[in-house]
Amino acid sequence: MSELTNFIRTIARNPRFINLMYTSWHAVPKDIKKRMWEYINSKFLILVKEKKWVMTGLHDAWRRHKQNTKERFFDKNSTVEDMLAKPPDDIPEVQFRQLIEYWKHLTVQAIYEGNYKNRKQQQWRHRMGPINFARVRVALGVAKENEEPLESEMFIATRTKTGKDIQADTKVAIDELQNRQNFGETTDDAFRVVFGKEQPGRLRCYGRSVTTSSLKEDEETNKLKQKHANEISSLKEEMNEMREEMLYCFSQLLQINPGLNVQDIPGVVGSNLVSPVDASSAQAVRCQNIPHLSGSTHDPVLQKVYVQSRSASGDWIFEADEHAQLKDK
Structure with missing residues (x-):
């Protein structure tokens, strides 16, 4: 994740992809945004549903780059000639x-001053800089042995440095949160009382581009992944049990028929073990009523005879024939 984040910032600062001449991110043409997305997607395997997160990262990095350039190379009290004497290396x-000329415009300066005052009035500003909240959440989860961190823990982690x-x-x-919890309030109740209701379209302590609906989709996806992993584990256990049962059957056959040549029964053990799909279409081998392949010429009549045959995949299997009976040789 860190490598991808750094790559996104690099693309947003690269003048070959996008320059700083646009008044806002909304003014950037769609074909430029599409080109950046396709280039990033060619370097990293990214799901389509994560495109919003990538574009948000590009937006933030581009805006931050433009702001840093202005802070370093623009001075409203200096002349144009003085600022042109020390231009940025990456801007013609x-x-x-x-x-x-755009930054010196009176209307633009008034908008900037208003935005600056609004930012100063924001409460509980995070201290993570360019580090996204997802990385912080993962780090806290690892520290808690993969347990989901609480909102209060995320708030403290992202607002302290x-x-x-x-x-x-x-x-x-933070003091009010801790005091309420010490007096018996649950963590969720204390958090809601201190910070109020969630604003539509966003979730506190999750970072940008995360909404209630996207979080729910992620939870459903994780449940499906866990279900799939459980099914795979169950199939592996079933195959191991079949392998052990068949090995036991062969050992019994060898005891009853010491002269039996194992090579006469190919493809049953090892790499040619029947798959769960093949096994579902044939009865599992049962070590009951195993026929004698050598010995007396007058074997008793058996209730079941195990017949060697090939499955659909070409492997050798044993099937019980309920109707067949051994006759005297």
């Missing part, structure tokens, strides 16, 4: 001049 001078002071509003929220 013509494009950089257009960006400067080693060596950094906790933001005031975040510290208040």
